Amino acid sequence: xxTEASKNIHTWxxxxxxxxxxxxxxxxxLLPLYNTVQPELGGVPYFYWSQTLWLLIxxxxxxxxxxLLYPSKR
Amino acid sequence: xxxxxxxxxxxxxxxxxxxxxxYGARWRRGDxxxxxxxxxxxxxxxxxLAWFLVGADLYTAYTFVAVPSGVFASGALYFYAxxxxxxxxALAAVTMPALWRWSxxxxxxxxxxxxxxxxxxxxxxxxxxxxxIVAEFPYIALQIVGMQAVLTVMLLGVxxxxxxxxxxxxxxxxxxxxxxxYTSGLRGATLTAVFKDALIFLGVIAILVAVxxxxxxGFSAAFNAATLKALPxxxxxxKDPYFITYTTLWIGSSLALYLYPHSVNGALSAxxxxxxxxxxxxxxxYGIALALLAMYGILIYGSPEAMxxxxxxxxxxxxxxxxxxxxxxxxxxxxxxxxxxGVFVGGLVPAAIMAMAQANLLIRNVVKPxxxxxxxxxxxRAAKWSSVIFKFLALGFVFIVPATYAIWLQxxxxxxxxxxxxxxxxxxxxxxFDKYSLMTGWAVGLxxxxxxxxxxHKPSAMSPLYPIAGHLVFIAIIALAVNLLIVLxxxxxxxxxxxxxx
Numbered sequence: 001x002x003t004e005a006s007k008n009i010h011t012w013x014x015x016x017x018x019x020x021x022x023x024x025x026x027x028x029x030l031l032p033l034y035n036t037v038q039p040e041l042g043g044v045p046y047f048y049w050s051q052t053l054w055l056l057i058x059x060x061x062x063x064x065x066x067x068l069l070y071p072s073k074r
Numbered sequence: 075x076x077x078x079x080x081x082x083x084x085x086x087x088x089x090x091x092x093x094x095x096x097y098g099a100r101w102r103r104g105d106x107x108x109x110x111x112x113x114x115x116x117x118x119x120x121x122x123l124a125w126f127l128v129g130a131d132l133y134t135a136y137t138f139v140a141v142p143s144g145v146f147a148s149g150a151l152y153f154y155a156x157x158x159x160x161x162x163x164a165l166a167a168v169t170m171p172a173l174w175r176w177s178x179x180x181x182x183x184x185x186x187x188x189x190x191x192x193x194x195x196x197x198x199x200x201x202x203x204x205x206x207i208v209a210e211f212p213y214i215a216l217q218i219v220g221m222q223a224v225l226t227v228m229l230l231g232v233x234x235x236x237x238x239x240x241x242x243x244x245x246x247x248x249x250x251x252x253x254x255x256y257t258s259g260l261r262g263a264t265l266t267a268v269f270k271d272a273l274i275f276l277g278v279i280a281i282l283v284a285v286x287x288x289x290x291x292g293f294s295a296a297f298n299a300a301t302l303k304a305l306p307x308x309x310x311x312x313k314d315p316y317f318i319t320y321t322t323l324w325i326g327s328s329l330a331l332y333l334y335p336h337s338v339n340g341a342l343s344a345x346x347x348x349x350x351x352x353x354x355x356x357x358x359x360y361g362i363a364l365a366l367l368a369m370y371g372i373l374i375y376g377s378p379e380a381m382x383x384x385x386x387x388x389x390x391x392x393x394x395x396x397x398x399x400x401x402x403x404x405x406x407x408x409x410x411x412x413x414x415x416g417v418f419v420g421g422l423v424p425a426a427i428m429a430m431a432q433a434n435l436l437i438r439n440v441v442k443p444x445x446x447x448x449x450x451x452x453x454x455r456a457a458k459w460s461s462v463i464f465k466f467l468a469l470g471f472v473f474i475v476p477a478t479y480a481i482w483l484q485x486x487x488x489x490x491x492x493x494x495x496x497x498x499x500x501x502x503x504x505x506x507f508d509k510y511s512l513m514t515g516w517a518v519g520l521x522x523x524x525x526x527x528x529x530x531h532k533p534s535a536m537s538p539l540y541p542i543a544g545h546l547v548f549i550a551i552i553a554l555a556v557n558l559l560i561v562l563x564x565x566x567x568x569x570x571x572x573x574x575x576x
Contacts, residue, residue, distance in 0.1 A: 019499035021164035028157035037310045038532065043294025044369065045310040051156045052365040055358040058160040059298050062167055070348040 009069060017065035024058040075402055076228050082409035084228070087415050091422075094269055095254030096310050098262030109183055109454045112259035113434050114343040114427065117178065124135065124262055124355035127362045128340040130267030131275075132331065134213075134424040135220025135400045136320065138233045143393030145371030149305030150312040151320060151370055158324040160330075160359035165499075166332045167354040171347035172502045179439045181225070186439040186496050192501045195509040196443045201516055202494045203439035206335040207464075209491040212483035213459040214428045214468035217421035217473065219394060222472070224418045227398035229431060230383070247422065252462045252474050255426045259458075260343055263426050270419045277413030278363045280405055284559065288404035293369075296376030302374065311344065318545040326550035330488040333498055335431035361521075371396055379403045394520075425465065434463035485538035485548075486527055493519035493551040496561045511564025518548045519557030 028051070037045040076084070090554060102118060104111040119127060137155070143154030182188050186206070205345030225240035233239045233408050254262045285292050300309045307316050333338055344350035374380050374396050380403040385391045402414040437457045442448055448456070475483070526540045526549045539546040 010270065012227060021168060022496075024157075024164060026158050029321055031312070031320060035311045035317075035365070036486060037311060040294075043292055043297060045297065047311045048153065048365070048369055051153065051160075055156065055160050055361045059356055059358040060163070062164055063262060063352070064357070065353040066355045070351060 009071070013068045017068040020061040020065040020068075023061055024054060035064070056063060075231055076414070077407060078413060080407045080414075081228070083411040084415050085406050086420075087412065087420075091266055091269055091415075091419050092250055092254065094265040095262040096257060098254070098265045098422075098491070101261050101265060106257075106259060107454050108450045109434070109438075109450065109457060110181070111394070112118070112454055112455065113183055113339065113430055115260040115264055117343055118345050119264065119343050120345050120347075120460050121349040121356075123352045123361075124340070124344040124350060125356055126268045126271055126344065127260075127264045128337070128353065130263075130270050130356060130423050131336055131340040131427050131461045132357070132424075133360060133364060133420075135217045135282065135421040136213075136484065137367060137418075138274075138392045138397050138420050139220040139223055139366045140216060141348040141364065141368045142371035142396045145368050146374060146396045147305070147393045149300075149307040149309050151307035151316050151323075152371070153312075153365075154320050154323040156236075156324075156361065156365050159360050159364055162331045163325070163354050164493060165328060166337075166341070166357075169332060169499055169502055170341040170354060171351045173498075174344060174350050175349050176341055176502075177342050180375060183342070184335065184438050185333070185494075186435055189497045189501060190277065190439065192505050193497065193507065193509040193512065195513075196439075197440050198497060198509050198513055198516075201513060202497055203435040205490055205516070205520070206333075206435050208485040210335060210412040210428050210432050211468055211471060212487040213336075214425050214465070215426040216484045218469060218472040219419050219515065220421040221247070222412050223394040224398050227383075227395055227402060228414060229459070239503040244469065246341050247418075248465055251422055251426055252465050255430060255461055255465075258459050260339070260427070260430065263280075263430070264343075264424055266419065266423050266426075270416065270423050273412055273416030275407075276421055277401060277405075277416045278366050278470040280409050280413060281400060282366060282565050284404040285373065289373065291376060293373060293376070296373045297376040300372045303437075310374065315545070317567060318547060321540060322548035322551045325538075326492060326548040326554075327488060329495060329554070330492045330550060332486075333491045333494050334428075335435055339427060339431040339434065366395060370400055374400050377403055394475040418494030425468070429461045429464040430457075433457040433459075433568045436460050480539060485550075486524075489523040489527060489548075489550040489553060490520060492554050493557055495554060496558060500561075507561055508568035511559075511561050511568060514564055515557040515560035518560055523553035523557055526552065 033049055034050045037047070039046055041049045099106065104116040106112045110117060126207065141152055141155045173185065176182060176188055180191065183204065186199040187204040189202050190196055221244060222240055225243055226236055229236045229239055289296060297310055307313055312320055341350055344353065375402070380399045382401050383403065384395060387395060397417060398414055401410045405413060435458055437453055437460060439454065442453065493516050496507065496515055500507065527538065538549055540549050540552060
């Protein structure tokens with residue numbers, strides 16, 4: 001049943017979804033890039049608000065990834 | 075502080091919470107004598123409810139108490155919780171729908187059920203189940219510490235013996251919790267989860283809106299005030315020596331979360347693999363509340379009134395009181411009462427799901443292999459009673475172990491549970507691993523993890539961090555690396571031996 005269904009998903013969909021899922025993992029390991037005070041936002045250092053913003057970005061990437069992996073199923 | 079109005083609202087809404095918990099038994103009615111109906115709500119939760127349930131299940135007193143407490147006391151290091159929740163759901167969106175498909179096909183209720191068939195070993199499944207049961211205890215204990223923090227702030231100035239009254243209140247709450255989980259199972263937990271989340275979001279947003287009015291100078295003043303306190307790991311940015319600590323903490327936590335039985339339990343209750351994947355993909359958004367709560371650990375330095383209240387307590391107890399104190403000092407009384415109730419039931423709901431998940435593991439993967447003739451009804455009854463017992467064991471644990479340790483122990487839970495990763499997550503990809511190598515890797519990883527945790531070293535006697543080449547590393551990562559190495563090498567040897575024999 002479902003294992004066969006997953007075989008029908010094109011490889012390119014799996015590859016692109018995989019990349020989308022991995023992007024936040026890579027971003028967050030590059031700590032020196034976002035470990036700065038400037039630019040501040042409403043008195044909050046970049047270290048804090050940029051990582052918070054990436055929660056939203058991650059969610060968008062993951063949703064696209066899921067849509068790619070489950071194209072037609074309910 | 076909280077007066078009669080606040081108490082009235084807190085208790086009034088708590089009654090609604092209890093009603094929802096019991097009403098769950100009637101909601102989407104199913105035969106609650108079946109384990110999957112009781113423990114997985116009949117696997118019928120759509121994207122929306124699965125999002126709320128798993129969200130409520132994963133954002134716990136860890137979020138409201140441990141993380142803000144860590145930021146408050148140590149600084150930027152504890153913001154590791156943000157990359158952790160951003161990344162964990164990518165892992166879950168890949169692994170959990172796969173586990174869901176196996177579970178639907180073969181009627182699995184736990185991850186250990188899957189391991190048992192995948193590697194054809196009841197013993198390995200028993201090890202995975204026992205690991206889950208043990209690792210869950212400190213996590214439940216942490217929920218109770220969060221609830222204690224709320225009661226402490228609410229009872230301040232109201233009664234003389236705060237500790238005694240809060241212990242009694244906790245015990246009563248747990249009796250109510252045990253009763254409705256017994257009757258409604260995961261259905262009760264789901265309904266109360268939506269209620270809990272509404273209160274939490276209300277509280278988090280209300281504090282954010284109240285900041286400019288209640289705290290002079292807002293976040294910039296708070297960051298300046300915190301900088302003067304020279305928090306050890308940095309305030310505006312993370313200090314250099316902690317780079318590796320930060321990264322290993324979030325990666326280790328991320329790998330661990332969906333190995334916890336309560337996360338698996340929540341995931342398996344979804345209606346379809348796609349709905350599960352979609353709700354999981356949306357969960358990082360839920361984490362924005364966590365990021366704000368973490369920052370409130372700094373924000374509180376900007377409020378002289380809140381700092382004055384905290385100064386009434388010993389330094390070690392202050393951290394867990396950050397969010398409740400901020401709520402009572404920045405919000406109008408009625409709103410503060412709702413926010414406090416949010417944190418309080420924010421501990422109760424996950425505690426319920428955790429104890430249920432422990433009970434499932436005990437009955438399915440430890441008791442059933444020993445007494446294979448147990449009936450499905452008997453299985454469910456035994457699970458219901460074990461969930462009651464587990465809750466009270468955790469409560470007793472908190473009354474004995476001091477709060478400061480409970481938070482350390484939650485990270486010990488992470489070290490322990492991560493050792494089941496090769497059997498569970500890698501088992502989803504391949505069944506080629508040799509089961510004896512998996513058992514050896516698990517045992518060595520577990521032993522090493524606990525040994526490093528209790529070995530005295532700087533900066534503290536018992537710590538989830540261990541220094542390697544001058545950097546503090548999360549022990550879960552070290553132990554998992556050794557575990558994986560043993561599994562790979564052992565499987566290689568086993569394959570070579572088999573080939574040699576044939």
